[in-house]
Amino acid sequence: MNDLLAEFLRGYTANNQWAIIMPEIMLAVLALGLLGAEMVLPKKSHGLIPRLALWGQLFVLVVAMTAGSYIGFESKSYFSGMIYQTDITQFMRGFFLVCSILVCYLGHIYLSKQQLPKTEFYHLVIIISAAMMLLVQSSNFVMLFVALETVTVAFYVLVAYCRSSSLSLEAGLKYLVMGALSSSILLFGIVLLYGVAGNPELAFNSQDALNFDELRNFIALNSDNLLVRVGALLVIAGICFKIGAVPFQIWVPDVYQGSPTPVTAYLAVASKAAGFIVLLQLVTGPFMGLQGLLVPVLSFVAAATILFGNFAAVTQRNVKRLMGLSGIAHAGYILVGVIAAMRGVAWAPYAVIFYLVTYLLASFAVFGVMTHLAGSDDANQELDDYENLARKRPFLGGILACGLGSLAGIPPLGGFIGKLFLFVAAFQAELFGLLGISVLGVVISIYYYFGWVRECYFGNASDEVIHDVKAPFNMSDRVLLGALVVGTVIIGIVPAALPIIP
């Protein structure tokens, strides 16, 4: 046994494949290092820990980017088919890192208003980031499930992080129950696929039935097999939970509202993005042969998601729930792009990624403003709290207006171009019905996004100076939020600044 293990390890060290996942390893070391630092450092130097987390991640980002350009962006398989790197996964590494850096920064602001342990927050955020990187690179169902569970379990803790708030605890419990349910559904689907693909009676059966390549060949030939169909759909259902698509969206508003705002942003952007990349890789990889089944199902899901998200957001007054529900609608638009990719529009995956980037910039701008404005009672932020924001805090008002404008897809902001790319992809894939529903959804979304902007800018001018909890608002906050908006505007005017679409 020991010989076998030694042989196994030697196989990896011989060709030095560990270097391939160096950014993930470095993140893990960083995350553990933070816990170590808390033990070692004297209490008064604990302020260093957030800095260590931020700069450490920035360093990893630089390493990941240089390594990416050094290794190149060709698609290549490693670790006997566990990891499959493509240009998309290389890019998503950077995406997740930027997300976790922003979440750590917002978390720093959030935690400064709370009486809560601090180090574990950064630790968990970094662990999630590393796990999501592995998740999008996995090309084996065991790898996928382990990475997914790492993400989910860490999120259980983060969602319930604010132990003093009953809403946060409630959200944590709901996320735990729903997440466990969806994980079990996903796992059940995987098991069905494994079982049926290992059946020696069927053509192209495989000994390594969890590998995506093997599964693709098997499913292409056995697409009418009931177990294959059920298994694939259960897997898709598990992913739909992650991206918050109807009918698995029901947890979204409660959890988004209860979580600390930075965690909400993390869930809304990074977790959703990871889900979409996995979905893209599944439907253009192993489930390629099931197009006849999946295209109608996902089309229905996309249409329902867009309509449900937008309609439910219209009457919402709590801004965190509003962001959650409108996030459901965004998931619907992105699903349209995924369906276009299934129908053979070669550049549609890149349109999805482009949209995710614009969504990242706009969402973090909005969540950033929310984090700044939130008092110690984080969960109850109503639209009324934003009345006359532009007069009281003009800078934050401007950031919020730009972020919401981009989410609504108003030119010349990035969100407009992102939607344009998705809709052109849908047009080329001849998804006219979905295109119509998407446009309808966008029209509805303008209503509630601009309702929010209206509260900020055109509220009733009241002379009373409203006491608001002024978080210390320093230069780096300004630079960070400003950079998000500038990025949004630049992408909107010069889409080529973001060289994603080939």
Add this chain to the structure above:
Amino acid sequence: MTATQSLLAALLAPLLSAALITFFFRRRGVIASTISVVAAAAIFIFSLFAIREMGTGSVVASWDWLTFGNFNVSMGFFFDGTAATMLTMVAFVGFLIHVFSLGYMADDKARARFFGGLSIFMFSMLGIILADNLIMIFVFWELVGFSSYMLIGHYLDTEEAAAASKKAFIVNRIGDLGFLVGIVYAYWHFGTTNISEMHGIVAANADLVNAVIAACLMCGFIGKSAQFPLHVWLPDAMAGPTPVSALIHAATMVAAGVYFLIRIAFLFPESVLGGIGILGTSVAVYAGFCAYGQNDIKKILAYSTLSQLGYMAAAFGLGFPGIALFHLITHAFFKALLFLGAGSIIHGCHHEQDIFKMGGIFKKMPITSITFVLGVLALCGVYGFSGFYSKDAILIAAGLDGTLLFFLLTGGAFLTAGYMGRLVWIVFFGKPKSDAASHAHESGFTMLLPLIVLAVLSVTGGWLQFWPEQLGHIIHLDEVKLHNAAGYADKHHLVLILGSAAWIVGLLGSLLFYGKGATEDQLEKRAAPVYGFLKDRLWFDEIYGYYVAKIQQRFAGLLSVLDVFVIKGVLVRGSAGLVGLIGMCSKSQHVGSIHGYVYWFLAGLIFFWVVATGVLKAF
């Protein structure tokens, strides 16, 4: 620096200036005006770099702006001899007008806004000059429209300025609608909107020239260059500050329409060209008549601009785009000079604009007056002045083409000399007729310097042999073409005689008819109905006003009733109610109990199961 980099720098300098002014110096007039003038100087210097680097070839650079699949929108420069000529003129005249504005706007409270607007305008104008495709031209076309709107309405508190800026904006939109349709049609027809690519396609197969595309694109020109029937906005636009009138409504923006035609001249079939020729000629004559009915010095110049734009359009329509460009350049020099001179007089007379309240300016403001008269002589086409060469060429071209256009355009020359003579005799000679005029004083150095430089150019600008070799290639070509045409010598003599007769008769006739420093309009006294007719601009504004008030307004009223009852009442309220209702229903699904949520998952799984097993297909 390569030519492309220089061009990019020239394009971005005014944008940077506008951004700086908007974000940091909104309330610092002095800093803002300095930044803007420096940016204008930078444009000129970078343009010179670019032209030197370019040599006698052309510069083509292009960047992809939007790409998906096989659809591609690019942004780029197409910088050839024509663009270089136009760029030099715009950069130089623009810079002089910036300098002039330093003095003219010195007392204005909103100086920063004014100079920021000038910078934005320069940016948009350069964009039109350099653009290599129709879509990009359209973007910058709208931007000049916007900056023109902003600058006409600079004196926010006057009713007149607000109405004029609105009118200019709306009238231009009408033309732009046609332009937009033309672009879409051109893309559909040629598969590209790139100017050089379209040229290649048309050169390979002349049958592809399409009259509808040409006519639609011409609409953009009609709006921007204020040609009939969309000419009504230009005289009103004089409500803006005088430097704006000089820059936008005389030298550059209104000429951009002509420049645009010259750039896409290869798209025009004979029929459309003929139409443009007739259109231009009629505007040239019409505006000449209207100028007699005006007492406002700027409005007289505005009608003169209309008339000269008509000459350019006529030259283009006669098949000589190079001659049109030539007249565009010389006109820019002397008309900018005349407007700035008028600005200097208005400034000196404490914002008095009525010519019958001036008089005797020559003694009070000698330098302004001399340069102004030089400009008038150039405009009237006195032998040796710049205006002579370009107008001469246009008249010869018309003479070769046929008699009607020739006589109309020559008649236009008589009219021009007449109304300019009227202006000169009444304003500069005789005795001051108001307090403002009697206290007139010569303007400061920053205002006189541009006048002197422009006066020199108005005299010498037409001497083509002294132009740098990179510039005016297309003009030389057309001149040669004209020289070699059959019957050139006869026409040349005829035009020389008639042209000289025109300015002599016009200037002397106006002196005899109106008299030096007249206090009232002789035409109004002797033939009031004729004067009234001219004063009312041949009733075009009234006709449009009638149409808008009686027909459009009633139609709009009807639509508004429909709007209130059907759209607002039923559709908007109804759909808002429906959305709200569905929203309530969806919201009510979030009951907050995990128990209920698990059923959602169950329902989802059942739905997926049903699909997977194919039960759904049975229905």
